[in-house]
Amino acid sequence: MPSYNSNLCPLITMTNTTITSTTTTTPRTTTTLRTTTTTQQWVPLRAPAVDIHPNAKWIQNGLTVAGGNESGNGLNQLNSPWGLYVDYDQTIYVAEESNHRIMEWKYGATSGQVVAGGNGPENGAHQFNHPFDVIVDKERDSLIISDRGNKRVVRWPRRNGASGETIISNFSDCWGLTMDENGSLYVADYGRNDVRRYRTGDTEGTVVAGGNGRGNSLAQLWSPHFVFVDRDHSVYVSDTDNHRVMKWEAGAKQGIVVAGGREYGNSLTQFAYPNGVVVDQLGTVYVVDWGNHRVVRWPKGATQGSVIVGGNGRGRQSNQLDHPRGLSFDRHGNLYVADNHNHRVQKFNIEQTTN
Numbered sequence: 001m002p003s004y005n006s007n008l009c010p011l012i013t014m015t016n017t018t019i020t021s022t023t024t025t026t027p028r029t030t031t032t033l034r035t036t037t038t039t040q041q042w043v044p045l046r047a048p049a050v051d052i053h054p055n056a057k058w059i060q061n062g063l064t065v066a067g068g069n070e071s072g073n074g075l076n077q078l079n080s081p082w083g084l085y086v087d088y089d090q091t092i093y094v095a096e097e098s099n100h101r102i103m104e105w106k107y108g109a110t111s112g113q114v115v116a117g118g119n120g121p122e123n124g125a126h127q128f129n130h131p132f133d134v135i136v137d138k139e140r141d142s143l144i145i146s147d148r149g150n151k152r153v154v155r156w157p158r159r160n161g162a163s164g165e166t167i168i169s170n171f172s173d174c175w176g177l178t179m180d181e182n183g184s185l186y187v188a189d190y191g192r193n194d195v196r197r198y199r200t201g202d203t204e205g206t207v208v209a210g211g212n213g214r215g216n217s218l219a220q221l222w223s224p225h226f227v228f229v230d231r232d233h234s235v236y237v238s239d240t241d242n243h244r245v246m247k248w249e250a251g252a253k254q255g256i257v258v259a260g261g262r263e264y265g266n267s268l269t270q271f272a273y274p275n276g277v278v279v280d281q282l283g284t285v286y287v288v289d290w291g292n293h294r295v296v297r298w299p300k301g302a303t304q305g306s307v308i309v310g311g312n313g314r315g316r317q318s319n320q321l322d323h324p325r326g327l328s329f330d331r332h333g334n335l336y337v338a339d340n341h342n343h344r345v346q347k348f349n350i351e352q353t354t355n
Contacts, residue, residue, distance in 0.1 A: 042181035044230050045135055046085065046278045049331035052350070054284060054299050058309055058335055061318040062346035065336070066092050066105040066112060071343040073099050073118075076111035081338040083133030083146070083176060083226070083276075084326040084345060092345060093143065094338065095131045095326070102134050102143060102156070105345070116143055116156040116164060123150045125163040133176045133226070133326070146177045146187065153177065153187060168198055168205070176226035180233060188224040188237060195227050195235055195248075209235045209248040209255060216242050218254040226276050226326070236285065238274040245277055245287055245298075259285050259298040259305060266292050268304040276327030276338070286327060288337065293321045295337060309335060309348045316342050 043049045067078030079098040086092055090107040093115070101118035105111075117128040129149025136158065137144055143156045145164070151171045156164035168174075172191025179185045185198040186208065193214045196205030210221035223241040230236070233250040236258070244261035248254075260271040272291025279285050283300035286308070294311035298304075310321040326338035333350040 042231060043331075044180075044228065044279070045178045046228065046328040047230075047280055048329040048333040050333050051282065052280050052284070052333050053353075054282065056333070057351045058348040059351060060309060060348070062309065062337070062348045063318075064344050065347045066094055066103065066345035068342070068344035071098070074111075075113060078103065078343045078345070080340055080343065081345060082131075082325045082340065084328050084336060084338045085135050086328045086330045086336050087136055088331055090330050092336065093134050093136065094345060095134045095145065097130045097132065097148075100128045100131065102128075102131060102145060115158065116145060116154075116161060121149065125165070128154075132174070135178060137179075144177065144179070144185065146174045148174055153185070168203075170204060175224065176238075178227050178229050180229045181231075186227050186229055186235060188227045190223055190225070193221045193224065195221075195224060195237055208250075209237050209246065218246075218256070221246065225274075228277050228279055230279055230283075236277050236279055238277045238287065240273050240275065240290075243271045243274065245271075245274055245285055258300075259287055259296070264291075268296075268306065271296070275325050278327050278329060280329075286329075286335075288324045288327045290323055290325065293323065295321075295324070295327065295335065309337070309346075314341075318346075321346070 069077045071079045081094045082097050083095040092105040094103045100121045101114050102116035103112040104115040119127045121129045128147045131145050132148040133146040135144050141158050145154045147154050152166045153168040154164035155167050171189050174187050175190045176188040188195050194207050194210035197208045198205045212219045214222050221239050224237045225240045226238045228236040235248045237246045239246045243264050244257050245259040246255035247258045262269045271289050274287045275290045276288035285298040287296050289296050293314045294307050295309045296305035297308045312320050314322050321339050322341035324337045325340045328336045335348040337346045339346050
C-alpha cells in the first residue's frame with residue numbers, strides 16, 4: 001500500500017514586518033540605524049488571512065460564483081458540490097460528488113474546467129467515486145482529494161493531470177480533509193468515527209480525535225464530516241450526528257464542545273447536522289448548519305451562535321441556501337458556501353466598514 005509521502009507546504013503565509021530603530025550619539029553626530037525583520041506566519045487552510053472583527057457582517061445576498069445553472073455535467077454546472085477550497089487568487093476548487101470530478105473556477109469565470117476525474121464512478125487512477133473534499137498542495141502544484149467511494153486519498157497534478165496517485169488507502173469511509181503547516185494530512189473517517197493525522201511516511205496514521213467508537217461522550221465522535229486544524233494543531237471536527245463541533249487540542253484524550261451540543265434543533269444553541277467548519281485568527285468558529293440552511297458564527301467561549309448568512313428558509317434566492325455543505329474563506333474574509341441542493345457555490349462579501 002502506498003504511503004503518504006508528500007512534501008506538503010503552507011498554502012498561504014502572512015508577512016509580519018518589525019522595524020527596529022537604534023540611535024547612536026557621538027559628540028558631533030547622531031546616527032539612527034533601522035533594522036527590518038520579516039517573519040512568515042502560516043494561515044490555516046480555508047481560514048481568512050485577515051483578522052475578522054467579532055461583530056463583522058456579510059452582505060446577505062450571495063453571488064453565484066460557480067454553478068447555479070441547475071444540476072448537470074456541463075462546464076457551467078455543478079451536481080451536488082460538497083467540499084470546496086478557495087486559493088490565494090480566489091480560484092475555487094469544488095469536489096463535485098455526483099459528477100465524480102473536481103472542478104476549478106477561476107475568479108470571475110462563468111464556467112469551470114474539470115481538473116481531476118470526470119470519467120465515471122469507478123476506481124481507476126483517472127477516476128473518482130463520490131469525491132467528498134479537496135485541498136491544494138502549492139509546493140507540489142497538486143490537488144489532494146478525499147475519494148470517499150473508493151476509500152482513498154489521492155494526489156492529482158493541478159496542471160493538465162490525466163490521473164492521480166493514491167497516497168492513503170486504509171480508510172473505512174474518508175470524508176473531510178485538511179493539512180497543517182508541517183505538511184501533515186488530517187482526514188475524518190466517517191466509518192471509524194475518528195480523525196487521523198498522517199505525517200510524511202505514515203501508512204496507518206495517528207488518531208487525534210475520537211477513535212473510541214460511535215457515541216456522544218467527550219471522547220467520542222458520531223459521523224464526523226469536515227475537519228479544520230489551527231496554528232496550535234488543535235483539531236476542530238463537525239461531529240455531525242451529535243449536532244456539535246468539537247475541539248481536540250494536540251495530544252488530548254477527549255475533546256471540548258465549542259459549538260452546539262444541545263441536540264438537534266434550530267435555536268441559536270443548536271445545529272441540525274453541522275457540516276463545514278472554519279476557525280479564524282481570534283478563535284471564532286464558523287459552521288455550516290446543513291439542516292437549518294444557514295451559516296452560524298460562534299465566538300470563542302460563547303454559549304450560542306449567531307446567523308451570518310442564510311437562515312431564511314430552504315430556497316434558491318440569493319439570500320437563501322438549500323442544505324449547504326462545504327465552507328471556505330478567501331484571504332480577504334469573504335465567505336464561500338457549497339450550496340449543495342442548489343448545485344452552486346455562493347460567495348458572501350464581507351461588509352467594509354470605515355472607522
